[in-house]
Every structure is written in structure tokens, then in C-alpha cells.
Amino acid sequence: MxxxxxxxxxxxxxxxxxxxxxxxxxxxxxxxxxxxxTPSTPAALKIRPxxxxxxxxxDRRLSRQRILHEARCLVKLMREGVLVPGVxxxxxxxxxxNNNENDAGNQQTGGAWLLMEWIEGPSVRLVxxxxxxxxxxxxxxxxxxxxxxxxxxxxxKCVEEQEEEERVRDLMRKIGYAVGSMHKAGVIHGxxxxxxxxxxxxxxxxxxxNNSERLDDITIADSVTAVGDEELQAxxxxxxxxxxxxxxxxxxxxxxxxxxxxxxxxxxxAHPRTEGYFGxxxxxxxxxxxxxxxxxxxxxxxxxxxRKRSMVG
Amino acid sequence: MSHLETLYLSHLPPSLPIHISLFRDxxxxxxxxxxxxxxxxxxxxxxxxxxxxLSRTHILAAIFRAVNSHISxxxxxxxxxSEIVFCLSPNNNIAESFRKFGITDxxxxxxxxxxxxxxxxxxxxxxxxxxxxxxxxxxPFDDETLATLSNVSKxxxxxxxxxxxxxxxxxxxxxxxxxxxxxKVLEACLLGAMALRGAS
Numbered sequence: 001m002x003x004x005x006x007x008x009x010x011x012x013x014x015x016x017x018x019x020x021x022x023x024x025x026x027x028x029x030x031x032x033x034x035x036x037x038t039p040s041t042p043a044a045l046k047i048r049p050x051x052x053x054x055x056x057x058x059d060r061r062l063s064r065q066r067i068l069h070e071a072r073c074l075v076k077l078m079r080e081g082v083l084v085p086g087v088x089x090x091x092x093x094x095x096x097x098n099n100n101e102n103d104a105g106n107q108q109t110g111g112a113w114l115l116m117e118w119i120e121g122p123s124v125r126l127v128x129x130x131x132x133x134x135x136x137x138x139x140x141x142x143x144x145x146x147x148x149x150x151x152x153x154x155x156x157k158c159v160e161e162q163e164e165e166e167r168v169r170d171l172m173r174k175i176g177y178a179v180g181s182m183h184k185a186g187v188i189h190g191x192x193x194x195x196x197x198x199x200x201x202x203x204x205x206x207x208x209x210n211n212s213e214r215l216d217d218i219t220i221a222d223s224v225t226a227v228g229d230e231e232l233q234a235x236x237x238x239x240x241x242x243x244x245x246x247x248x249x250x251x252x253x254x255x256x257x258x259x260x261x262x263x264x265x266x267x268x269x270a271h272p273r274t275e276g277y278f279g280x281x282x283x284x285x286x287x288x289x290x291x292x293x294x295x296x297x298x299x300x301x302x303x304x305x306x307r308k309r310s311m312v313g
Numbered sequence: 314m315s316h317l318e319t320l321y322l323s324h325l326p327p328s329l330p331i332h333i334s335l336f337r338d339x340x341x342x343x344x345x346x347x348x349x350x351x352x353x354x355x356x357x358x359x360x361x362x363x364x365x366x367l368s369r370t371h372i373l374a375a376i377f378r379a380v381n382s383h384i385s386x387x388x389x390x391x392x393x394x395s396e397i398v399f400c401l402s403p404n405n406n407i408a409e410s411f412r413k414f415g416i417t418d419x420x421x422x423x424x425x426x427x428x429x430x431x432x433x434x435x436x437x438x439x440x441x442x443x444x445x446x447x448x449x450x451x452x453p454f455d456d457e458t459l460a461t462l463s464n465v466s467k468x469x470x471x472x473x474x475x476x477x478x479x480x481x482x483x484x485x486x487x488x489x490x491x492x493x494x495x496x497k498v499l500e501a502c503l504l505g506a507m508a509l510r511g512a513s
């Protein structure tokens with residue numbers, strides 16, 4: 001299968017002006033950025049293109065099932081107050097069914113689609129990558145000083161490191177709480193990675209800051225530039241979980257523990273410097289709903305054997 | 314004098330402009346409903362009870378789905394205008410959707426939607442006809458005005474969303490704008506329920 005081949009958009013989006021822009025492409029779906037109702041309302045469009053190698057009836061049933069599954073999970077979580085992209089519009093039939101069944105060439109343009117609220121903000125993956133670079137540079141800057149007069153710089157470094165640690169720990173706690181609220185609502189994500197967690201700026205808090213803490217903001221900004229450092233990666237905001245393409249509805253401890261395990265592995269491999277902070281995430285998870293301690297006990301078991309359950313016995 | 318707004322929705326073809334008008338203190342609801350029931354084609358409008366509409370986005374999302382079904386020849390009801398009323402519903406019962414979201418004899422405030430399904434339907438023809446037949450005070454079709462007309466507790470009930478909704482977790486205490494946030498979440502739940510309608 002040629003990977004560069006981009007299937008045509010469902011007919012309703014073919015004349016959209018400006019045309020939706022492709023931002024991500026996987027084996028199962030294509031993600032576009034476009035608008036909803038008005039050009040000024042950004043939206044994410046997920047399309048599950050039909051697969052030419054599948055029998056048309058099976059193909060339609062699978063696309064329909066999967067797009068509906070994702071939409072149901074999102075709507076359920078939204079109703080439970082968990083921060084996820086809202087479902088704006090949906091078409092599980094795919095377009096171009098009006099062109100008769102015998103028009104085989106046109107079946108390709110079918111495919112189910114899902115329009116979702118656009119979540120503005122960096123992924124946690126990006127936030128942590130930037131932070132890791134920043135920390136590395138920090139340590140390099142401090143090292144020559146340390147070797148010269150270790151005793152003088154040490155307390156300074158400690159204060160700074162403690163602040164940094166607290167910021168990361170706070171971010172981890174927010175993620176733990178978000179995952180916990182999702183599990184509490186009876187949904188399993190199925191693909192929890194740091195790319196699927198967005199840090200969205202909190203609009204309300206922002207307004208508050210502008211009104212009351214403007215002076216503090218300026219002094220903080222000044223001190224940062226005075227040190228001559230790279231811009232500090234912001235870690236304030238709210239955690240929004242995205243991409244429920246592999247999500248499911250379950251309240252089983254096993255499924256929840258696997259979700260956490262996948263996330264733990266994602267942190268360990270993508271952000272080795274943050275591994276020590278995963279405990280903060282789990283602690284926040286523990287406090288987020290009643291069944292959480294049991295899930296964490298199950299997690300120990302999953303860690304021993306890996307994601308897949310043993311089929312022996 | 315009229316506040317008829319003509320707009321184009323994202324993704325829908327420019328050949329299908331949408332005309333929307335909001336009215337207060339409707340005096341001839343029974344007459345308008347009669348025209349719908351008798352199938353008078355001159356009165357082919359979506360007559361929506363404005364108390365059931367939360368915001369512009371709420372009704373525009375229903376119009377979007379209805380027109381999409383119209384374009385792909387998948388209408389479940391008689392025409393695109395009845396389909397707009399049906400698309401507001403969270404369930405598959407067409408008659409019930411008309412009773413809950415459509416015009417009734419008791420309707421006080423009315424939202425009228427017309428899609429230019431043929432080129433001879435223009436802003437002027439719609440504005441002219443509405444001015445003739447609707448006995449009510451025209452209002453601007455905006456979120457501020459809709460907010461004064463909508464019956465939020467009734468909307469929550471019809472969409473089966475508990476009065477509290479589980480927003481406690483995400484609502485940042487009682488800051489100004491928390492109400493705003495709650496309305497946004499409610500709106501998102503309405504859109505989700507409407508989009509999933511008919512999925513089996």
C-alpha cells in the first residue's frame with residue numbers, strides 16, 4: 001500500500017473553502033483541521049477511509065462501528081464532566097451512497113467521519129521534551145560553576161531544582177487525575193501516550209491573571225530574561241485527553257491497569273528524565289475515584305507480565 | 314424592520330444559503346401550525362420553539378445535519394425543514410421531536426429557518442413572506458437574545474442531562490465565567506446527543 005496516497009475527502013468536505021488541512025495520518029484514520037458552522041470555529045475532522053481490500057459490506061460495517069464507538073465514548077465522557085473534545089457532527093454512513101451501488105469507483109470516496117472540537121495547546125509530549133532540553137541546558141550551565149566552588153552554588157541550584165520538580169510533579173498529578181476521571185466514567189482509552197494528552201490553556205484563569213497578577217507576571221518575566229535563559233515551558237493549564245480511536249467502555253480493573261501500564265511505558269521510553277515523577281501521577285490517580293487502589297494493585301501484576309494477559313491456565 | 318439573517322455554514326455548498334429569523338410574543342401559533350399540518354407548501358419552514366434552543370450553535374448544528382442529509386438524499390422526514398426540527402431531537406421518534414421542538418399552539422417565541430432549496434428562494438422573498446404571515450415582534454438572532462428565551466431546565470430534561478451535570482470536577486469554583494463554562498459544556502452535550510441520534 002502506498003503511504004503517500006491520500007484518499008479523497010467525503011463529498012461534503014470536497015468543496016470546503018479553505019480546504020481541510022491534513023495534520024496526521026495513521027493506518028486507520030486521517031486527521032484534518034477544518035472548521036465547524038463558521039470559518040472562525042476550528043474543528044478536528046477524523047475520517048476513516050474505506051479500505052479497497054475489504055469487502056464493501058464488511059468495510060462499511062467496520063468503519064461505522066469504529067467511528068460510532070469513538071463518538072459514544074467522547075459523548076459519555078463529556079456528560080460525566082471529563083475534559084475531552086466535544087462531538088460536533090458525525091456521519092457513520094459515509095457519503096456518496098446516493099450514487100447507486102453499481103458505481104464501484106465512487107465507493108472509495110465514502111468512509112465515515114467525525115467532526116470534533118479543536119483542542120488548542122501543546123501535547124504533553126512536546127511540553128516534556130522542551131522541559132527536558134531546558135533541564136539539560138540548565139545542568140550544563142551549572143556544572144562549570146560547581147567544579148569551581150561547589151559549596152556556594154549548591155543551595156541556589158537546589159531551590160531552582162525544587163521549583164522545577166514541583167512544576168513537573170503538578171503536571172503529572174493533573175494527568176493522573178484526568179485519567180482517573182476517565183476510568184471513573186467507565187471508559188478505557190486504549191492508547192494512552194503523551195502525544196494523546198493535550199495541555200490546554202485555561203481561559204478563565206488567564207483572564208484572572210491578567211487582572212490581578214499583572215505585576216507579578218512582569219517581575220517573573222523580567223527575572224527569567226535577566227538570567228538569560230531559554231523560555232520556560234509553561235505547564236499551567238488543563239489536561240484534555242484526545243484520540244479515542246481505540247477506546248472502549250469497561251470498568252474492569254484489568255483494562256484500567258493496562259491503560260496505566262501503557263502510559264507508564266510511554267513515559268519511560270519517551271521521557272526518561274520524568275520517570276521518577278510517575279509516582280505523583282499514580283498518587284493523584286489513587287485519589288481520583290473509589291476503585292483506584294485496586295487498579296494500582298492490578299498494575300503491579302501487569303508490570304510483571306506485560307500488557308498481554310497470559311493465555312495459559 | 315425584519316431581522317432575517319442569511320448565512321452560509323462551513324462545508325455546505327454556497328448554493329444553499331440559510332435564512333433565520335427570531336420572533337417574540339407570537340400571536341398566530343395555531344394558524345402557522347395548521348398550515349404545516351395541512352401541508353401548505355407556501356409554509357415550508359422549520360418552525361422551532363425558541364425556548365428549546367440554547368444558542369446559535371445549537372440550532373446551526375441541527376441545520377448542518379439536516380442539510381447534509383438533504384444533500385446525500387438521506388432525509389428521514391418529509392423535507393429538509395421538518396428534518397431540521399427532527400435533527401434537534403436526541404431520539405428517533407419524529408412525531409415526538411415535532412411536539413418537543415416544533416411549534417405548538419402554546420409557542421410564545423418562534424425561531425424560523427428556511428433553506429434556499431431552490432434558487433427562487435431568496436433573502437427578500439423569505440423576509441417578505443414572513444413579514445406577511447408571522448404576527449410577532451422580530452428579534453435579532455444572537456446568543457444574548459436566545460439566552461433570554463431559552464428554558465434551560467426543560468432543555469436538560471428533554472436531552473436527559475441531569476440538572477447538576479457532572480461539571481463539578483471541571484468547573485473552577487465560582488469565578489465569573491463559571492456559568493459561561495457550564496453553558497459551553499451543556500452545549501457540547503447537546504451537540505453530542507444530536508450527532509449520535511439514530512446510531513444503533
